[in-house]
Amino acid sequence: MMRSLAVAKCEMHVLRRNRWLLTATLIMVLFALALTFAGSAPTGSLGVDMLMVSVASMTTLSVYLTPLLALMISFDAVAGEVERGSLGLLLTYPAGRGEILFGKFMAHLAALTIAMAVGFGCAGAVAWWMAGVGLESLFALGRLVATSILLGSVFLTLGYLVSSLSRSSTAAAGMSAGLWLIFVVLYDLGLLGAVVMDSGGWFTQSLFPWFMVANPADAFRVWNITGSDGMALTSGMVGAARALPVWAAPLSLLSWLLLGFAAARSSFWRLEP
Amino acid sequence: MDKINARNDSDPVLLIKSLNKFRGSAQVLRDVDLKLFAGQRIALLGHNGAGKSTLIKTVLGLISADADKISICGSKPGSRQARSLTAFLPEAISFHPALTGYEQLGMFSRLANVKADLTGLLERVGLGDAMHRRIGTYSKGMRQRLGLAQVLLGRPKLALLDEPTSGLDPISRQELYTIIDELAAQGTAVLIASHALTEVEARTDRIAIMRKGYLVADDTLAALTANAGLPTRVRIRARGDVAAIAVQTGGRRINGASVEIEIQTADKMTLLREIAAMGEAVADLDITPPRLEDLYRYYAKERLQ
Numbered sequence: 001m002m003r004s005l006a007v008a009k010c011e012m013h014v015l016r017r018n019r020w021l022l023t024a025t026l027i028m029v030l031f032a033l034a035l036t037f038a039g040s041a042p043t044g045s046l047g048v049d050m051l052m053v054s055v056a057s058m059t060t061l062s063v064y065l066t067p068l069l070a071l072m073i074s075f076d077a078v079a080g081e082v083e084r085g086s087l088g089l090l091l092t093y094p095a096g097r098g099e100i101l102f103g104k105f106m107a108h109l110a111a112l113t114i115a116m117a118v119g120f121g122c123a124g125a126v127a128w129w130m131a132g133v134g135l136e137s138l139f140a141l142g143r144l145v146a147t148s149i150l151l152g153s154v155f156l157t158l159g160y161l162v163s164s165l166s167r168s169s170t171a172a173a174g175m176s177a178g179l180w181l182i183f184v185v186l187y188d189l190g191l192l193g194a195v196v197m198d199s200g201g202w203f204t205q206s207l208f209p210w211f212m213v214a215n216p217a218d219a220f221r222v223w224n225i226t227g228s229d230g231m232a233l234t235s236g237m238v239g240a241a242r243a244l245p246v247w248a249a250p251l252s253l254l255s256w257l258l259l260g261f262a263a264a265r266s267s268f269w270r271l272e273p
Numbered sequence: 274m275d276k277i278n279a280r281n282d283s284d285p286v287l288l289i290k291s292l293n294k295f296r297g298s299a300q301v302l303r304d305v306d307l308k309l310f311a312g313q314r315i316a317l318l319g320h321n322g323a324g325k326s327t328l329i330k331t332v333l334g335l336i337s338a339d340a341d342k343i344s345i346c347g348s349k350p351g352s353r354q355a356r357s358l359t360a361f362l363p364e365a366i367s368f369h370p371a372l373t374g375y376e377q378l379g380m381f382s383r384l385a386n387v388k389a390d391l392t393g394l395l396e397r398v399g400l401g402d403a404m405h406r407r408i409g410t411y412s413k414g415m416r417q418r419l420g421l422a423q424v425l426l427g428r429p430k431l432a433l434l435d436e437p438t439s440g441l442d443p444i445s446r447q448e449l450y451t452i453i454d455e456l457a458a459q460g461t462a463v464l465i466a467s468h469a470l471t472e473v474e475a476r477t478d479r480i481a482i483m484r485k486g487y488l489v490a491d492d493t494l495a496a497l498t499a500n501a502g503l504p505t506r507v508r509i510r511a512r513g514d515v516a517a518i519a520v521q522t523g524g525r526r527i528n529g530a531s532v533e534i535e536i537q538t539a540d541k542m543t544l545l546r547e548i549a550a551m552g553e554a555v556a557d558l559d560i561t562p563p564r565l566e567d568l569y570r571y572y573a574k575e576r577l578q
Contacts, residue, residue, distance in 0.1 A: 092333050
């Protein structure tokens with residue numbers, strides 16, 4: 001653990017100095033504020049407060065943005081060291097490869113946590129200042145921050161996986177972009193196509209919700225939407241989400257996190273610097 | 274100057290027994306045997322692609338090999354125990370450019386679980402003024418010095434240095450060898466892979482030469498010289514009749530005033546007595562024993578088993 005902390009400390013220095021921490025936080029703040037201001041219109045007609053509408057918009061934003069930020073932080077973690085030529089020396093030290101990877105994970109997770117907490121926190125503060133917030137919407141905001149961090153951590157491990165599999169940073173960046181496209185865009189399009197073809201049949205009724213929650217990005221969405229009635233009101237995909245037991249989405253995300261880290265560790269283990 | 278018994282320990286720090294390594298179908302290490310004892314400094318020579326770096330990486334456990342062929346103080350290469358006993362200075366060393374030298378060394382010391390005087394170490398290698406600057410601003414020589422500082426962390430039993438003087442100016446090279454001598458004096462077995470023959474000639478106890486994956490030589494400089502039977506060159510500058518001296522000594526004239534004679538080391542004193550007897554006819558004398566360069570050429574080219 002001490003060794004992981006040593007790696008994490010250096011990674012935090014790097015994230016701070018290459019402005020990643022600042023950039024990620026700024027991106028989150030800007031998007032969250034924009035959505036809070038832009039989303040303040042429909043509150044009256046739906047009967048929920050401003051923050052609840054904003055959290056619904058930010059959930060959709062987070063599905064796209066969080067995996068992207070996480071992959072951009074993590075794709076270079078191993079491939080960058082290989083390309084720079086610094087991995088060989090690092091691996092001659094008596095730290096396990098899992099310890100090194102976990103150290104990087106802790107630092108990257110801390111950076112994501114800061115970006116999410118500050119970004120979504122700003123949105124909450126603005127909504128409270130402009131219109132006041134209810135307890136339920138505050139709770140929804142907290143859940144959004146926590147699940148965003150969990151979603152980010154899943155994609156951090158997937159970033160390490162592609163980073164260990166590719167021999168150069170460029171290849172790792174390309175693979176990360178592909179991964180993002182698959183999980184966030186193509187998977188949903190595929191499911192949508194299947195549902196349209198099936199036109200409300202057996203697949204749509206029983207299998208579709210499970211297919212949906214198997215994708216970590218959708219699991220994140222399901223978790224947030226089914227979490228509170230206000231959120232359900234403000235988004236459209238309630239039907240499918242309600243067909244699932246409450247543990248489905250958390251289980252999906254946690255399994256992805258554990259499996260992702262195990263896969264990344266195993267491919268890093270096989271790497272010859 | 275063999276320091277083999279400096280540790281009073283007959284077990285070698287590094288023991289390699291008939292090590293073979295394949296890369297695909299190509300064999301890059303062939304039946305390599307090597308022993309390295311505490312306090313000993315060995316130079317590992319060989320052309321590019323001879324297998325030096327592969328051998329070093331195998332000892333470090335960075336590339337896999339039959340685990341029972343290599344032992345570092347009894348531990349398997351790549352094991353936590355072996356890694357905590359071994360220090361490594363890679364060729365073309367590289368660090369993250371955003372970290373400072375002090376931070377980087379601090380991380381290494383925590384990874385090695387060693388409490389070290391980081392400032393003192395960085396001053397020792399000449400980075401006292403630059404330790405809090407980012408490594409991105411360092412020259413190649415400064416990165417090499419930082420690499421050396423991490424070798425000095427925690428008194429390693431075995432130090433593997435791959436081209437340690439590349440990128441260093443002549444003064445820094447001298448300082449580096451002084452530090453290597455100190456390492457050896459405290460009982461570290463040091464292996465230096467190098468192309469800088471004249472440097473390692475004077476500063477190591479043993480020379481090992483690799484060629485196409487074979488270890489073709491492994492002995493002291495004196496023993497290698499004796500085995501190779503390479504001639505010592507004696508050059509005489511004549512004051513008077515050059516031709517007469519050439520006939521008398523059996524040498525050959527190489528210009529108007531000099532004669533060069535190639536003799537075996539054993540015959541050197543006999544020849545010197547003859548020359549001394551020539552008195553005033555000899556103006557000057559140069560003796561050139563075979564250099565490591567000659568030995569290297571001999572072993573690396575001729576003696577493939």
